[in-house]
Amino acid sequence: MDNRAGEMQVFLRVVEAGNFSEAARLLRMTPSTVSKLVSRIETRLGVRLIERSTRRLSLTAEGQIYYERSQALLQDLDEVERELAQGATTTGGTVRVNISVALGVLGLEPILPDFWRTYPNVTVDLSLSDEIVDLYLDRTDIAFRVGPLPDSGMVARRIGVARRKIVASPAYLEQHGIPRTVDDLARHNCLGFNFRRAAPVWPIKESGRIVDRAVKGSLLANNGETVRRMALAGVGLARMGDYHVRADLASGLLVEVLADVIASDEEQIHAVFLGGARMPQRVRVFLDFVVPRLQQFLDGSTPERDG
Template sequence: MDNRAGEMQVFLRVVEAGSFSEAARQLLTTPSTVSKLIGRIEDRLGVRLVERSTRRLSLTDEGRLYYERSSALLAELNDIERELAQGAGHASGTVRVNVSVAFGVHGLVPLLPAFWEAHPNIIVDVSLSDEIVDLYLDRTDIAFRVGVLPDSNLMARKIGSASRRIVAAPAYLEKHGVPLTVEDLDGHNCLGFNFRRAAPVWPVRQHGHIVDRLVRGSLLANNGETVRQMALQGVGLARLADFHVDPDLAAGRLVEVLADPATADFEEVHALYLGGQRVPQRVRAFLDFMVPRLQAFMANGRAPASAGGSVSPAR
């Protein structure tokens, strides 16, 4: 039976004790047994880990590396067992989250109070930004992204699909007219974004096909909420996600136009996070709580009941 973890523990005890005899005394065994075990590790690895002498043991370069890696691995193993024994409700630490302004304000932020009821020891460091961040460079644990995912080694859990709607305030339409065709967009103030990745085009259906229609407007913003506010003020047309503007549409503050051409304009929403062999308990707890509730938010067009209700973790 493979007992490399046990062998590592003995090796660490030898290094920290400084001799086979002292390590054997602490482990309640014999020096020869300890020496044979270290020799077995060296034979399996094909390298010498310790230099034996009559005075004190010294580590080789390979021995120092084996000691450092073994210490880290055994510490992580202890963390895993402690977390499982305590349960997810005892997870602690800081979860750094990046989310677009609209999705954060309307979807994620309203769920935070209920999350803290379930996980009071987790600090949520949330940044609202429509810019794409580098999870590695920005030390971000989870990023919620809208749109096509680039190829990467990040893990992803799908939240849902967002439909983009072209909307305007009634006052704007009364003053400038209602666009009835794709060509009519040329005569309207189309509010846009200034992201490096953003092109001044709106995907719309024209003659049975989705095409990128070049648009122009007086506003370029770095977040959807600014665009929405200007649309509400009657400044121009805006192309925004349904979860962002559905309450305004229902209340009559905004009106959808060109509904048929924009019907097939969808973008997927994902939760992205660093993978690897083990996701920290605090990150897993956040994902398991948020993902099913945000999936319900996307499906229902409104935030689910934040308190109560057991929701199975999405996988």
């Protein structure tokens, strides 16, 4: 049976005690058994970990590495067992989350009641914004981002894909006509965004390649939900993520147009956070709970809201 964790514990005790005899006494083992266990580790690794002398043991360079890594691994093991033994109710603290308005309202908010039933002591400090925040400056633990990720020292977990669709209300299309070609966009009211990363262009597929087609309209908003509501009100055309207008399309409140020219218009969605071994448990459990459920939402496998 593989008992490397037990061997690590013996090795740590030998290093901390300074000799085999004292380590054996603390472990309630014989000195020869302790010595054999350390020798077994050295044989398996093919390196000497401890320099033996009559006065005191000393670590080799390899022994120092093994000592530090073993200490960290056993601490992680203790933490896992302690968390499982104590239960989820012991996990607490505040998780600061930033997410776009639509994804937050439609995807994240319905998940939160179940999250709190599992982790009642975790407070979610939730900010809904379509602007990109700086995790350091805004003291944000997790940001859910739509679109390309800049190079950074942060960790990202992929959530899914947002496929953009051009939509309008039946009333708008009845009044202004259905756009049949890309050139028709020039005579339509194309609703847009005003945040910094937005541009007054829509990517369009022309002659097998994607080009940015300039559009203009009567609205520039800082979030997708405002644009959606104006589209529902018959104000103009809107370019929206499929998850955002899924229920509206199913109910007929919105209609997709020009589907053949934006077939490749999609953006990746990620959860971005500061990773590493020192990630707070409250952040870890939030990610582990929320990410797979958001993935299901984007795949269309969770219930939608009513129109």
